[in-house]
Amino acid sequence: METVISILIGLFFSIGTYLVLSKSLIRIILGTSIISHGVNLLILTMGGLKRGGAPLLGGIETKFTDSLPQALILTAIVINFAVTALFLVLSYRTYKTLGTDDTDRLRGNVDE
Amino acid sequence: MNNLVIMPIIIPLLAGLILILFSKNIGFQRFFSASAILASGYVAVILLQQIKGKGIQVLQAGGWEAPFGISIVADMFSALLLLSASIVAFFCLMYAFKSIGRERENHYFYPFYLFLITGVNGSFLTGDLFNLFVCFEVMLISSYVLLSLGGTRIQLRESIKYVLINVLSSSLFLIAVAYLYAMLGTLNFAHLSLRVADAGQDGLLTTVALLFLIVFGMKAALFLFFWLPGSYSAPPTAIAAIFAALLTKVGIYALFRTFTLVFYHEPQITHFIIGILGALTMILGAIGAIAYWEIKKILTYNVIVGVGFIMAGLASSTHYGMMGSIYYLIHDILIKALIILLGGTIIYIMGTSKLKEISGLIRNHPFLGWMFFIAALSLAGIPPLSGFLGKVFITRGTFESEYYWLGGIGLFTSLMVLYSIMKIFMNVFWGETNVSKEMEKGTAKGLVLPIAGLTGLTITLGIGAEGIAESVRIAADGLLNPSLYIEAVIGESQFGSK
Numbered sequence A: 001m002e003t004v005i006s007i008l009i010g011l012f013f014s015i016g017t018y019l020v021l022s023k024s025l026i027r028i029i030l031g032t033s034i035i036s037h038g039v040n041l042l043i044l045t046m047g048g049l050k051r052g053g054a055p056l057l058g059g060i061e062t063k064f065t066d067s068l069p070q071a072l073i074l075t076a077i078v079i080n081f082a083v084t085a086l087f088l089v090l091s092y093r094t095y096k097t098l099g100t101d102d103t104d105r106l107r108g109n110v111d112e
Numbered sequence B: 001m002n003n004l005v006i007m008p009i010i011i012p013l014l015a016g017l018i019l020i021l022f023s024k025n026i027g028f029q030r031f032f033s034a035s036a037i038l039a040s041g042y043v044a045v046i047l048l049q050q051i052k053g054k055g056i057q058v059l060q061a062g063g064w065e066a067p068f069g070i071s072i073v074a075d076m077f078s079a080l081l082l083l084s085a086s087i088v089a090f091f092c093l094m095y096a097f098k099s100i101g102r103e104r105e106n107h108y109f110y111p112f113y114l115f116l117i118t119g120v121n122g123s124f125l126t127g128d129l130f131n132l133f134v135c136f137e138v139m140l141i142s143s144y145v146l147l148s149l150g151g152t153r154i155q156l157r158e159s160i161k162y163v164l165i166n167v168l169s170s171s172l173f174l175i176a177v178a179y180l181y182a183m184l185g186t187l188n189f190a191h192l193s194l195r196v197a198d199a200g201q202d203g204l205l206t207t208v209a210l211l212f213l214i215v216f217g218m219k220a221a222l223f224l225f226f227w228l229p230g231s232y233s234a235p236p237t238a239i240a241a242i243f244a245a246l247l248t249k250v251g252i253y254a255l256f257r258t259f260t261l262v263f264y265h266e267p268q269i270t271h272f273i274i275g276i277l278g279a280l281t282m283i284l285g286a287i288g289a290i291a292y293w294e295i296k297k298i299l300t301y302n303v304i305v306g307v308g309f310i311m312a313g314l315a316s317s318t319h320y321g322m323m324g325s326i327y328y329l330i331h332d333i334l335i336k337a338l339i340i341l342l343g344g345t346i347i348y349i350m351g352t353s354k355l356k357e358i359s360g361l362i363r364n365h366p367f368l369g370w371m372f373f374i375a376a377l378s379l380a381g382i383p384p385l386s387g388f389l390g391k392v393f394i395t396r397g398t399f400e401s402e403y404y405w406l407g408g409i410g411l412f413t414s415l416m417v418l419y420s421i422m423k424i425f426m427n428v429f430w431g432e433t434n435v436s437k438e439m440e441k442g443t444a445k446g447l448v449l450p451i452a453g454l455t456g457l458t459i460t461l462g463i464g465a466e467g468i469a470e471s472v473r474i475a476a477d478g479l480l481n482p483s484l485y486i487e488a489v490i491g492e493s494q495f496g497s498k
Helices: A002-020 A025-046 A068-098 B003-021 B026-054 B076-099 B102-106 B109-125 B129-148 B153-184 B189-199 B203-220 B228-233 B237-262 B270-291 B295-316 B319-350 B366-380 B387-400 B404-429 B448-463 B465-480 B482-494
Strands: B057-060 B071-074
Touching: A002 A025, A025 A068, A025 B153, A068 B129, A068 B153, B003 B026, B003 B057, B003 B071, B003 B109, B026 B057, B026 B076, B026 B102, B026 B109, B026 B465, B057 B482, B071 B076, B071 B109, B071 B189, B071 B482, B076 B109, B076 B237, B076 B319, B076 B448, B076 B465, B102 B109, B109 B129, B109 B237, B129 B153, B129 B237, B153 B189, B153 B203, B153 B228, B189 B237, B189 B482, B203 B237, B203 B270, B228 B237, B228 B295, B237 B270, B237 B295, B237 B319, B237 B465, B237 B482, B270 B295, B270 B404, B295 B319, B295 B387, B295 B404, B319 B366, B319 B387, B319 B404, B319 B448, B319 B465, B366 B387, B366 B404, B366 B448, B387 B404, B387 B448, B448 B465, B465 B482
Parallel strands: none
Antiparallel strands: B057 B071
């Protein structure tokens, strides 16, 4: 199971990297989003994918899945959500002010 | 257990939260944010004394024992950095009072400033890898907002790049955390260190160590510094100064923590690579500092040179190297804020950043000129000033560990730094006065005060280096003996005391 997920995560990373290296801002942001999905999956996989009950006390199971990676992912998701929201608004403002979403045209200008 | 340890995190956090409620009352915001930073500086002083007397101070958050809960740890290294960070934050805040402008003040400048300090202080104090990540994010998100606050064209453009590079390095940080958790099954620094020492640092762990080197290197502008010159020249002076003083230093701190506490078993690989990267950083940074004829660019490249130099001390991993790095780190926090504030003031007065358009400023601003001269000498490491001792110790450390090339490059780049900063001094302050006092774009009135304070500190730190020698020695001992740290964090819970 870990091998399959690892290959999937590798795919996520390659797609994300490809998108981040492109010119359009929105594709870059999508790329960072896909990379963070890969990261979250990676944390889950690295915690081990052994079979076991959901980490809720009070059920009938005696063995549970590792709860620590799940807490880490939950934190990482929220942080990433906030940063992505900020990033999207920032690129919107940049588009409004500078009139372009092409990263080639976001270099330093002489008039500034 | 010592509840005081968490105060430097709590005080600015609460103060920032309260200030959100009073966004229109500028007078209160100024007073309250300054007193919050002074209070956390005061706590740092008390912590310093406690650590000197009773050893490393630990707080197990929530009363959970060490590997299971989050430990907040204050050793001498972090206490010294906390204190210098608070001092610099206070002076930059004073500068911001006069220069930041009503528009930004009304839009939550002070709360974000305090959240930035919260993140920095949290990173210095945490004893847990994932908590370090969270503190990094607190610091980074505040810095994104501070960088783009105001929304001018150049700020927007540079924030896009800065946010992108930091989102990617944060992803890499999480990947490294995940790998480390898979291999060692813990996230507490002290416990990680124990497990690495038990199992031995094999090839896989060394790979993860190098991944951490890349992550923190990105934050600290160690070789991967290509985002820094643009981002740090975009925001207003007070914000650029606090960035230059603190943000890269947090990356440096994280590098010191990981490579002295956890991954210290294969120095011929990891520390050697740190040495090479440090040397490249110094050379490339110095080339950048020499190449430009623009104040902002020269000063931001000087930030990069400092990072490479501190890393040379870590690479040597000798007692003198460590002591030198700590001295130099404290000096660097002060001096980088000082030169950016000075450069920003010159740009503010003249309305341009280009060296060739400014000349003869010393006739109208003698005080500013001589303070710039002192700061320049201190930056280059001229004896009575604060940069000297750190440079001597780092050079001695690199020679002791037989990295002669590294020490040599460090000394050579000092010359280039001196040249680059003297280029500013001679072009800006000497020569014919081309702008009379009436034609100036702004006035330095009120801005000189925080600059004078920092200049006074760099002189004091240079002459009175003996005063902190004992603390620096303890800090260097702590960095070289991870067992002290582990005993303080894990030992306490094992013996069940308190």
